[in-house]
Amino acid sequence: MKDYLVKFKYIFPVYVLINLGTVIGLFILRYLFTIKFQILAIDEKIWELWIPMILPGILLLIFMQPRLKVLTFKNNDDKSFFFVFVGWVFIMATTMNSQQYLINSTGSLVVINDYQDIKSDTIRYISFQKPFVLDDNQLGFSADLRVSGKHNNEFNYDFFFVMPFIQSNVSKEDEVSTVWYCKSFHKQISNRESEDFKRDIFNKFYMECVNSLNATNFNTIEYFERLGTSGTYKNGLKAVNSIFPGTINKDKKDLPILLSPVSSKFDERAGNLLPWFFVLIGSGLLAMALLLMWPTYNKKKHDTILKGNRKNNNNLYGFIQILIPKRNYFIVSILLDSMIVLYFLQLIQLNSGFMSHSELLLQWGAVRKDEVFDGAYWRLFTCMFSHGGFLHLLYNGIALLFVGIHVEPLLGRVKFSIYFILSGIAASLASIIWYDNVISVGASGAIFGLFGLAIFIDYFKTKSFGSNKYLITLFAIFAGINFIYGLMVPNTDNAGHFGGFIAGIVLAYLNSIIDSEDEFATKRR
Numbered sequence: 001m002k003d004y005l006v007k008f009k010y011i012f013p014v015y016v017l018i019n020l021g022t023v024i025g026l027f028i029l030r031y032l033f034t035i036k037f038q039i040l041a042i043d044e045k046i047w048e049l050w051i052p053m054i055l056p057g058i059l060l061l062i063f064m065q066p067r068l069k070v071l072t073f074k075n076n077d078d079k080s081f082f083f084v085f086v087g088w089v090f091i092m093a094t095t096m097n098s099q100q101y102l103i104n105s106t107g108s109l110v111v112i113n114d115y116q117d118i119k120s121d122t123i124r125y126i127s128f129q130k131p132f133v134l135d136d137n138q139l140g141f142s143a144d145l146r147v148s149g150k151h152n153n154e155f156n157y158d159f160f161f162v163m164p165f166i167q168s169n170v171s172k173e174d175e176v177s178t179v180w181y182c183k184s185f186h187k188q189i190s191n192r193e194s195e196d197f198k199r200d201i202f203n204k205f206y207m208e209c210v211n212s213l214n215a216t217n218f219n220t221i222e223y224f225e226r227l228g229t230s231g232t233y234k235n236g237l238k239a240v241n242s243i244f245p246g247t248i249n250k251d252k253k254d255l256p257i258l259l260s261p262v263s264s265k266f267d268e269r270a271g272n273l274l275p276w277f278f279v280l281i282g283s284g285l286l287a288m289a290l291l292l293m294w295p296t297y298n299k300k301k302h303d304t305i306l307k308g309n310r311k312n313n314n315n316l317y318g319f320i321q322i323l324i325p326k327r328n329y330f331i332v333s334i335l336l337d338s339m340i341v342l343y344f345l346q347l348i349q350l351n352s353g354f355m356s357h358s359e360l361l362l363q364w365g366a367v368r369k370d371e372v373f374d375g376a377y378w379r380l381f382t383c384m385f386s387h388g389g390f391l392h393l394l395y396n397g398i399a400l401l402f403v404g405i406h407v408e409p410l411l412g413r414v415k416f417s418i419y420f421i422l423s424g425i426a427a428s429l430a431s432i433i434w435y436d437n438v439i440s441v442g443a444s445g446a447i448f449g450l451f452g453l454a455i456f457i458d459y460f461k462t463k464s465f466g467s468n469k470y471l472i473t474l475f476a477i478f479a480g481i482n483f484i485y486g487l488m489v490p491n492t493d494n495a496g497h498f499g500g501f502i503a504g505i506v507l508a509y510l511n512s513i514i515d516s517e518d519e520f521a522t523k524r525r
Contacts, residue, residue, distance in 0.1 A: 044229060048096060060088055071298065098277055115128075133166050134181050134218055140240050141206075145157060158185070180236070180240055180257070184235070226259055365381075383441050384445070407450050419450070423448070424443065430496055449507065
């Protein structure tokens with residue numbers, strides 16, 4: 001019990017501070033800067049998804065993970081990362097919950113007579129006291145077509161329709177209304193369908209949405225929510241711009257107000273978010289307290305950490321070191337850095353402009369059959385460095401690090417770079433040959449090529465799989481899990497993975513021939 005109290009006092013308060021500090025701090029910052037004073041115009045997805053996902057992990061690695069090294073686990077295995085992972089999951093979930101509660105609980109319902117009464121930028125929820133009129137003769141439309149899923153196996157249709165509020169039933173087609181009704185619709189199909197099928201679904205879904213709008217009794221809507229900085233708002237502006245070109249000016253000033261209809265009761269908008277907040281934060285604290293009962297306390301290690309270099313005990317510091325090109329993972333670091341920088345540049349452009357996700361990926365080098373056949377062969381190379389989302393980047397980054405730090409020292413920097421690129425190009429070719437209209441991005445095909453190299457490079461030299469069978473088995477399991485996942489999940493694209501893997505085997509064979517010739521030439525000299 002005494003050792004438990006020592007562990008508890010040394011580790012638990014730090015976790016509590018990170019948990020409460022992240023949740024409360026982000027809650028206050030967003031309230032002050034985006035709701036109360038409206039100083040920052042940051043996309044809602046950044047507040048509600050990206051910051052809650054990234055910030056807790058960074059804080060836990062910096063402040064809590066070094067303290068976990070005073071714990072000794074069974075068989076001397078370092079399981080401190082499991083503590084960090086559990087803490088990250090609970091803090092992330094609690095922070096996401098609190099951000100949703102902030103948006104849904106703040107603000108009051110303002111009742112107005114006419115849309116022209118919307119003058120203050122702080123009004124978020126609006127209800128009309130009198131019947132209002134929408135001009136359905138000025139129906140604006142925009143579409144965001146994008147792929148999603150771990151292997152880009154899903155194709156998404158997001159449609160946005162807008163209609164202007166007007167004073168009477170007389171339409172003024174030469175005037176741009178200051179306030180617009182905005183409604184979004186979503187549909188998802190398999191990304192493996194043909195281009196003609198997708199086009200047919202596009203037309204049918206469009207008519208379904210139009211018919212739904214025509215059948216809507218707009219004056220039965222409970223209330224409207226004024227759209228803030230979000231993807232729906234940006235696409236709604238594109239729909240307005242389809243009727244009145246030039247609505248989206250470069251300075252983004254005097255932009256129209258977009259109102260999204262809400263069918264539920266205003267008092268019910270927060271739902272069960274508050275009870276769930278206390279459940280999540282209490283569960284996180286209880287889980288960490290119980291986990292500390294598992295390992296034993298090592299006082300000697302504790303004293304060593306206090307006297308030693310804190311940087312060397314920090315996982316975040318070690319991760320940052322991996323991103324610095326040096327020693328045996330020089331090219332791996334460059335590849336990781338390139339992918340990370342490119343992803344954040346894409347994220348900035350996506351959140352600051354009026355571009356669909358598919359358009360963004362194509363602009364940054366994604367590969368698709370039509371573009372390649374039209375002469376954009378460079379896409380076979382550039383698609384390796386672009387990724388469809390944060391989880392896609394994270395997954396491929398871990399895989400590249402896992403295999404790259406073993407294969408690069410084995411091949412050398414030049415060969416590693418060449419084989420990585422050739423495997424990636426082979427994966428891109430396999431994708432466009434197998435699929436007619438799929439936008440493909442990611443380094444996974446090239447990474448599978450490295451797996452093929454790692455598994456077969458010794459085999460072609462010695463007719464055995466080498467002495468380090470344990471490491472090769474890990475590679476095979478990792479690759480096998482991905483192939484099995486692709487076979488089990490409907491509509492998953494494995495063409496690129498398979499093409500990259502086969503290319504890796506071929507390259508391993510060619511590498512064995514090159515090495516044999518070099519050895520023969522050396523002996524002759």
